[in-house]
Amino acid sequence: MHKLLLALISLSLVGCIDSKEEILEEKNQGLVYCAEANPVSFNPQVTTTGSTIDIIANQLYDRLISIDPVTAEFKSELATDWKISKDGKSVTFTLRKGVKFHTTSYFTPSREFNADDVIFTFSRLFDVYNPYHFVGDANYPYFQSVGIDQLIRKIVRVSDHQVRFELFNAESSFLANMATDFAVVLSKEYAMALKANNQENLFDQYPVGTGPYIYKEYRRDHLVRFYKNADYWKHEVTLEQLVYDITPNGTTRIAKILTKECDVTAHPSSAQLSILAQRDDINVERETNLNIGYWAFNTERPPFDNLKVRQALVYAIDIDKIMQAVYYGNGLRAQSILPPTSWAFEPQKNMPSFDPQLAKKLLTEAGFPKGFDMSIWAMPVSRIYNPNARKMAELMQSDLRKIGVNVNIVEYEWNTFIQRIGEHRHDSVLLGWAADTPDPDNFFSPLLSCTATFSGKNPANWCNPEFDLLLTKALDTTDLNLRKQYYDAAQSMIIKQLPLLPIAHGMRFQASSADVEGITLGPFGAISLANARKR
Amino acid sequence: MILDYILRRLGLLFFMVLLLSIFTFSLSYLFPGDPLSNLSGIPDTNFTQNAQLEEKYLFNSNYFMQYIAFVGRILQGDWGMSFASGSSVFAHVVDLIPATLELSIYALVISVVVGVPVGILASAYHKQWPDKFISSTAMIGYSMPIFWLALLLIMVFSLKLGWFPMSGRVSLLYEIPASTGFILLDILLADFPYNGMAMLDALHHLTLPTIVLAMYPTTVLVRFTRESMLKVMDQNFIKTARAKGLTRGQLIIHHALRNALLPVIKQIGLQFSTLITLAMITEVIFSWPGIGRWLIDSIYQRDYPAIQGGLMAVSLFIIIATIIAELTYTLLDPLSRNQAHGKV
Numbered sequence: 096m097h098k099l100l101l102a103l104i105s106l107s108l109v110g111c112i113d114s115k116e117e118i119l120e121e122k123n124q125g126l127v128y129c130a131e132a133n134p135v136s137f138n139p140q141v142t143t144t145g146s147t148i149d150i151i152a153n154q155l156y157d158r159l160i161s162i163d164p165v166t167a168e169f170k171s172e173l174a175t176d177w178k179i180s181k182d183g184k185s186v187t188f189t190l191r192k193g194v195k196f197h198t199t200s201y202f203t204p205s206r207e208f209n210a211d212d213v214i215f216t217f218s219r220l221f222d223v224y225n226p227y228h229f230v231g232d233a234n235y236p237y238f239q240s241v242g243i244d245q246l247i248r249k250i251v252r253v254s255d256h257q258v259r260f261e262l263f264n265a266e267s268s269f270l271a272n273m274a275t276d277f278a279v280v281l282s283k284e285y286a287m288a289l290k291a292n293n294q295e296n297l298f299d300q301y302p303v304g305t306g307p308y309i310y311k312e313y314r315r316d317h318l319v320r321f322y323k324n325a326d327y328w329k330h331e332v333t334l335e336q337l338v339y340d341i342t343p344n345g346t347t348r349i350a351k352i353l354t355k356e357c358d359v360t361a362h363p364s365s366a367q368l369s370i371l372a373q374r375d376d377i378n379v380e381r382e383t384n385l386n387i388g389y390w391a392f393n394t395e396r397p398p399f400d401n402l403k404v405r406q407a408l409v410y411a412i413d414i415d416k417i418m419q420a421v422y423y424g425n426g427l428r429a430q431s432i433l434p435p436t437s438w439a440f441e442p443q444k445n446m447p448s449f450d451p452q453l454a455k456k457l458l459t460e461a462g463f464p465k466g467f468d469m470s471i472w473a474m475p476v477s478r479i480y481n482p483n484a485r486k487m488a489e490l491m492q493s494d495l496r497k498i499g500v501n502v503n504i505v506e507y508e509w510n511t512f513i514q515r516i517g518e519h520r521h522d523s524v525l526l527g528w529a530a531d532t533p534d535p536d537n538f539f540s541p542l543l544s545c546t547a548t549f550s551g552k553n554p555a556n557w558c559n560p561e562f563d564l565l566l567t568k569a570l571d572t573t574d575l576n577l578r579k580q581y582y583d584a585a586q587s588m589i590i591k592q593l594p595l596l597p598i599a600h601g602m603r604f605q606a607s608s609a610d611v612e613g614i615t616l617g618p619f620g621a622i623s624l625a626n627a628r629k630r
Numbered sequence: 631m632i633l634d635y636i637l638r639r640l641g642l643l644f645f646m647v648l649l650l651s652i653f654t655f656s657l658s659y660l661f662p663g664d665p666l667s668n669l670s671g672i673p674d675t676n677f678t679q680n681a682q683l684e685e686k687y688l689f690n691s692n693y694f695m696q697y698i699a700f701v702g703r704i705l706q707g708d709w710g711m712s713f714a715s716g717s718s719v720f721a722h723v724v725d726l727i728p729a730t731l732e733l734s735i736y737a738l739v740i741s742v743v744v745g746v747p748v749g750i751l752a753s754a755y756h757k758q759w760p761d762k763f764i765s766s767t768a769m770i771g772y773s774m775p776i777f778w779l780a781l782l783l784i785m786v787f788s789l790k791l792g793w794f795p796m797s798g799r800v801s802l803l804y805e806i807p808a809s810t811g812f813i814l815l816d817i818l819l820a821d822f823p824y825n826g827m828a829m830l831d832a833l834h835h836l837t838l839p840t841i842v843l844a845m846y847p848t849t850v851l852v853r854f855t856r857e858s859m860l861k862v863m864d865q866n867f868i869k870t871a872r873a874k875g876l877t878r879g880q881l882i883i884h885h886a887l888r889n890a891l892l893p894v895i896k897q898i899g900l901q902f903s904t905l906i907t908l909a910m911i912t913e914v915i916f917s918w919p920g921i922g923r924w925l926i927d928s929i930y931q932r933d934y935p936a937i938q939g940g941l942m943a944v945s946l947f948i949i950i951a952t953i954i955a956e957l958t959y960t961l962l963d964p965l966s967r968n969q970a971h972g973k974v
Contacts, residue, residue, distance in 0.1 A: 125803040311805070315715050316927065317919055318802050338802040347797065347917065354788045356795050508714060508931045 125336035126611065126627055129348045129357035131476045132509040133315055133341055136231075137302040139277045140219065143236045143541065143552060144513055145478060145529055145621070148276050149361065150339055153615075153623035154321055155197075156279030156304035157329075159188055159213070160270065164617035167533050169270060173208065173280055173305065183265025183573070188213070190256040194328045196282045197309045201301055204284055208305055210258045213250070215283035217260070220244045227286055230295045236517075237277040237531070240547035241268070241540045266570045267578065268534045275531035276621045279304060307332045307625040316341055333613075333628035343509070345477050352377060352606055358629070359607040359614060361622075364482040365423035368604065376609045381425075382616045384603040385434050385530035387538065388426075388480035390471075390491070391555040391595035392523045399469075399522060403461035405593040408523075409447045411454035411498045412491055414598060421487045422599055429597035431586045432538055436618070438575075439535035439582040443590045446597075454498045466499025472516065472524040476509045479601045480527030487525055487598075517551030524554050527601075530619040535582050537619075539566050543594060555594035562588055635960060639953055646949045654942045655700045661934045665689075669700070671711030671719065671935035704942075710935040714928065719939035722924065727943065728811025729799065730913065730920035734905040736836060737843035742898060745848040746891070749855025753890075754882060756860060764852060771849040776908055780842045780915040787838060794838050797917035801835075804828040839916040843908055847901040854897050858890040892963050899955020903948040910944075 132146040139152045159174035169177075174188040194208040218225045220235050221244040238244050246266055251259040262269065272278065285303040289295055302310045305328065308321035319339040323332045340357055342348045349367045351357040353374070363371060363379070371379050392399040392408070399405060418428055427435070430442035458466065473488035474481060481487065485506065492502040507515060516524055530537045540547065545563050547553035562585060569581035589595070605616055613626035658668035667673050670683050684690055688699040703709070709719040752764040788796040799813045800806060804824060806816050813836075817828050862868065863886055871885050910922025917923065921940060928936035 127802055315717075316924075320802075320805065336803060336805075340798075340802055342797075342917070350784070350789060350796060354792060354796050356797060356801070508927075511714065511931065 124334070125338060126334050126358045126624070126629065127338045127340050127356065128624065129342045129351050129360040130319070130339040131343055131345070131348070131361050134313070134319060135510050135513070136299045137310065137313075138281070138299040139279050140216075140235050140238070140281075141231055141299055143240075143277070144510070146361070146476065146509065148621040150319060151302065152276035152279060152621045153306065153625060154308045154337065155302050155306045155310060156281075157194075157306055158274060158276075158278050159190075159280065160274045162271065162274045162532060162619075164619070169274060173213075177270070179270075184263075185259055185261045186269065187253065187257060187259045190258065191328065192256055194305050195326045196285065196305055197303050197324060198326075199301070199303060199309055199311075201297075202282075202285045202288060202303050204282065204303075206284060208280070208282075209255045210252045211283045212280055213258045214252055215286060216279075216281045217247065218250055219281075221247055226290050227295060227298060231299055234550060236550045236552045237275065237541060238272075239550035240542075240544060240552045241272055241536065242544070242546055243269075243272055245546075264571065265573070267573045268532070268536045268570055271532040271534040271537070275537075277531065308337050327625075330626070332625065334624075337624060337627075343476060349606070352608070355608065358611050359605065359624075359627075361605070362477050362479065362482070363604050363606045364477050365425040365604070366482075368423075368425070371606050378607050378609050378611075380605045380607070380614075380616055382603045382605075383436060383618055384479050384601070385436060385533065385537075385619045386480040386527060386600055386603075387429060387432055387434065388478075388525070388527035388598045388601060389429075389432070389595040390523060390525055390598060392593070393519055393521055393554075393556050394594050395519065395556045396522060398461065398463065398467060401461050402592065403457050404463065406447065407454045407457035407461060407463075407498065408495065408500065409593060409596045410450045410457065411500070412494050412596070413449040415449070416494075417487055417490055418599060420490060421481070421483050422601065425604075426482075426599040426601045429599050432542075432589050432595075432597045433535055433582070433586060434600040437533070437535050437538070439579050439586075441579075441583045441586050443587055445587075445590055447590075447593075451494075451497055458498055458500075463499075466501065468501045468503065470503045470505050470522040472505045472507075472512065472521040474509070474525060475506050475512060478527055479529055479603045480599070481525060482601065484525040516554050519551075519556045521554075526554050529603075533619055535578075536566065536570060539582070539585055543589070557592075557594035559588075559592065559594075562592075632960070636957065639957060643949065643953050647946065650942065650945050650949070651701055651704065652697065654938050655697050657938050657941075658934065661937075663934065668934040668938070669710055671713055673713055709939040709942075712928070712936040712939075713933040714931045714936065719935050722936065723921065723939055723943045725808075725811070726919065726921040726924050727947070729813075729918060730906065730909050730922055732812045732814075733836075733839055733843060733912065733918060733920060734902065734909050736840045737905055737909075738847060738898070738902060740840060740844040741847035741851055741901070744844070745851025746855050746894060748848075749852040749894075750859055750882065750887070752852065752856040753859035753863065754878060756863075761856075765856070768849040768852040771845050772853070774845065776842055776846060777911050777915060779845055780838075780912060783838050783842060784915070795835050796838070799835050799919065800828060800832040804831065839912050839918055842916075843905065843912045846908055847905060850901060851894065851897065855890070855894050858893050859886060862886045862890040892959075895962060896955070896959040899959060900952065902951045902955060906944060906948055906951075 130146060130150055134147040134150050135142045135144050136147060137151055139148055157173050159172060160169045160177065161172050163170050173191050173194060175191050176189040178187045190210060196204040196208060198204060219227045220238045222228060235244065246262050248261045248263050251261060253259050282303045286298055289298050307324050307327045309324050311320040311322050313319045318341060321337040323335050342351060345364050348360045349363055352360045368379060371377050392405050394400055414428060418426060430446060431440060433440040471488045471491060473484040477483055488504045492504060495502050528538065528542055541552055543553055543555060543557055544566060545558035548556055548558045565581050565585045569578045572578055603616055607614060610630040611627060612630060613628050615623040615626065658665045661668050666683050666687060666689060669687055688695045707720045711717065712719050712722060748764055752761045755761045784796045787794045806820050806828065809816055809819055813832050817825060817832055822828060868881060868885055871881055909920065910926065912918065913920045913923040914926050921944060925940035928940060
């Protein structure tokens with residue numbers, strides 16, 4: 096009994112030792128970000144999942160170049176300079192000196208970043224002799240869908256700090272793609288060290304980059320922990336620690352920011368913004384964002400291979416109702432697959448509108464006068480382009496019931512969901528895309544090209560050679576007017592063929608405590624916490 | 631006699647575990663999908679993998695042999711892989727059970743520390759206002775659904791007043807290595823510059839879930855202790871003692887308490903199994919990283935190997951805890967040993 100008492104007293108004493116100063120100090124040391132899903136991987140090359148890219152891309156890694164969100168011009172990052180040859184077929188990057196890779200518990204670099212790392216990183220995408228090409232099923236969804244793996248002929252080491260990319264043909268979006276969140280530079284030395292121990296499979300799970308934070312630990316469904324990179328080449332990193340609290344439930348994320356358990360929360364839904372706006376200690380940022388929320392049909396699976404069926408389904412949907420109930424006035428109804436802020440945007444005149452009578456007629460013509468059963472897969476997480484897919488699916492379900500189509504709504508955990516969509520197991524799916532570059536090709540190739548079908552990214556499972564030809568022609572020229580014409584044709588083809596129905600463009604929201612500053616939210620790409628700090 | 635009793639209880643334990651294992655094994659057939667995938671946790675096997683798994687799981691033999699192979703693997707700690715995470719179910723269980731246990735133990739301690747004295751107090755003032763107040767409060771606590779209580783507390787103490795956090799075990803900024811799985815112990819063991827603050831923070835996080843979880847067993851113990859005390863106080867030896875002129879305090883402490891607490895001890899043991907079940911609901915609401923929350927997530931994600939493993943772990947735990955509670959009670963109360971057979 097006495098021992099128990101003693102233990103209790105000593106326990107309470109321990110609690111009193113720390114002074115107030117230390118409490119303040121500790122508070123400034125870290126930032127908790129409530130993220131909506133587990134990261135799929137820790138290498139942006141092998142995934143396009145937005146929730147994953149938000150967590151890893153800008154925090155752990157750097158790219159050769161980036162795009163200025165305001166002027167849309169290229170900016171130097173790990174490459175200080177780049178030159179394009181006259182025929183556009185070769186691009187030479189001059190690399191920054193004195194950049195160090197992360198020192199972690201599992202790897203200590205012996206040299207600084209150089210040309211070998213760039214060659215290793217990008218040859219992994221296309222070179223079958225790269226020891227890592229086949230690690231993780233040789234699947235590089237973004238690069239394969241935009242065809243970068245087919246574009247690079249070889250990468251030449253000019254000197255320690257100069258590399259030359261030689262391309263099969265000049266392509267106008269090459270630099271833009273090199274500036275995406277996926278084109279991060281990885282350490283060759285680390286890769287080779289793992290290979291020497293036959294541990295290649297760890298490469299995409301235990302990251303080593305040059306970014307502002309260093310990976311520490313990941314516990315599934317619980318947290319991801321990064322520490323500050325004291326040797327960061329770009330600037331001093333203020334936060335000692337960056338922790339991602341994995342909280343899939345949107346309401347819980349909001350509650351956590353209200354109770355100060357999170358400093359920043361991802362994707363508060365529009366419905367909750369009014370609650371947050373009442374609080375002085377919470378800032379809500381709104382940023383227009385290049386994105387599209389759509390309803391895609393699995394066009395390889397009957398009856399969705401029938402254009403009339405697809406038309407019937409889209410005419411049966413009341414999008415106005417969706418805009419009110421799901422976006423709460425914080426979204427823009429889509430006029431095309433491209434958002435209006437894109438330079439190639441062209442509003443489509445023949446966008447399907449709500450017409451149940453016509454829908455019924457089309458369905459009868461297609462041979463389904465009594466309708467049929469189908470599934471709508473609804474994303475389990477809220478994203479910029481679709482804050483509440485479940486609700487959207489329910490509204491569609493009730494609309495479709497009126498034309499005799501019975502809808503079964505399917506939901507899975509986010510990563511499982513993405514994986515199964517990639518395997519084309521769905522009838523139709525509510526999904527979306529947030530752009531990684533301002534280049535319009537970023538909306539077409541990754542979503543609807545034939546190569547995207549093969550890499551499991553094309554949720555409509557749609558491969559149309561005519562459409563692909565338009566995209567290729569648009570990429571082969573640098574003449575903006577000509578490119579716009581091709582993209583106009585591509586946009587109208589989508590509305591004619593309806594592999595997917597563009598629904599809406601959402602706004603990007605971010606809620607954070609008023610004492611947090613320095614978070615970068617751009618119109619495209621992932622969030623950056625490199626400059627984040629607490630006041 | 632006592633040996634005979636213990637053997638019978640162990641026999642019961644064995645029988646229960648046997649039934650549980652048969653049920654768990656049959657789940658892989660009852661769940662949708664391929665039984666081999668459900669057992670191994672490897673979805674979409676290719677031909678070679680399939681052949682290897684069939685050999686390992688004796689899938690070409692009859693059900694009995696498959697079951698024997700299943701038990702063998704369970705004993706070796708090979709509980710299959712989780713569909714969702716791709717890592718071992720057994721590792722998940724070992725990792726998560728301490729958090730659930732920790733919460734349940736604290737709640738049990740609170741309920742004993744609060745429930746028993748309050749029950750005694752109520753019986754001491756039988757039919758007077760303290761008794762009436764305690765009994766009616768206990769009745770309210772007893773009938774209140776715990777998820778509702780949890781949400782109410784979160785609304786008032788977390789969201790409105792901001793006194794307590796509403797999720798997790800400790801602020802994520804404290805990096806506490808999980809050596810025992812019990813958060814307070816881990817903090818004490820960790821060599822960490824902010825130990826004291828982390829401890830306070832963990833206690834802060836513990837408060838609401840522990841109160842919620844302790845509510846039901848506390849009210850049960852209050853009511854039970856009160857009943858038991860009243861029964862004892864009504865017996866002849868107490869009346870004799872009272873006639874001798876002993877005060878109420880002396881009566882309770884020297885005579886009634888020992889006799890009244892024996893059935894309460896049994897009740898405490900039995901409450902533990904109820905606690906584990908209630909802990910699951912509490913874990914979901916307070917995002918407590920225990921086995922209950924994991925199990926419910928697994929059900930949502932149709933992660934069959936995880937559901938099987940989780941159910942088995944929780945049920946095993948409850949069976950063992952109940953048997954231990956009964957054995958302890960028997961050791962304390964010689965009379966009960968006469969009931970050689972199990973009694974519900």
